[in-house]
Each structure stands twice: as structure tokens, then as C-alpha cells.
Amino acid sequence: MKIELEGLSKHIPGTGDFIIFDSEKCNNCDMCLKICVMNLWKKKDGKIYIVDDYKKKCLECGACYMVCDPGAIDFSYPSGGTGVVFEQG
Ligand code: SF4
Numbered sequence: 001m002k003i004e005l006e007g008l009s010k011h012i013p014g015t016g017d018f019i020i021f022d023s024e025k026c027n028n029c030d031m032c033l034k035i036c037v038m039n040l041w042k043k044k045d046g047k048i049y050i051v052d053d054y055k056k057k058c059l060e061c062g063a064c065y066m067v068c069d070p071g072a073i074d075f076s077y078p079s080g081g082t083g084v085v086f087e088q089g
């Protein structure tokens, strides 16, 4: 099941990339694509990529980083955070 809710998280301006994807190491196993509840990993023409605006939706769960055996995904918590910010409820 994937989460598609808009507004669940918000982007803190100025935060740099905190997920670095190395396509040279990727074996296209699809594990990141399957594990990401926010559906931020995609596949096109047989190649994995992360959506350009991932910083707006990423929950900073680190799951994609954990499942990537070849080490194609580097993840670090962004300073200040960009992920889940509960504004309602
Ligand atoms: S989990 Fe890693 S190796 Fe597998 S498709 Fe994703 S980036 Fe590529």
C-alpha cells in the first residue's frame, strides 16, 4: 500500500539532498521501489530513479537505504528535517 496524501509532510527550504543515488551501483532489484511507502522510487526504461521532488514527501524512514544491498543509496538525516510535520489532527 502506498501513501499518496498531499500535505502529510512539508519541505524545509534550503535543505540539501539527503538521498544520493548512484546508478552505477544499482542492480535494478526494485527493492527501494517496493519498500518506499511514499512511492518516491520509480522505474523507467528498466532504470531506477528517485523523483526530483522527493524532499517534499520523504518520511526519512531510511528503508530504501536499508534494503539496498549494493549500496547504491546513501541516506543521511537532513539537518532540520524535511519529513513528517504534523500540522493538523
Ligand atoms: S534497492 Fe538499490 S540496487 Fe535495488 S533498485 Fe533500488 S537503488 Fe537499485
Ligand code: SF4
Residues within 6 Å of the ligand: 035, 036, 037, 038, 039, 040, 041, 054, 057, 058, 059, 060, 061, 062, 063, 064, 065
Ligand atoms: S527514506 Fe523512506 S520515504 Fe524516503 S525515499 Fe527512502 S523509503 Fe521512501
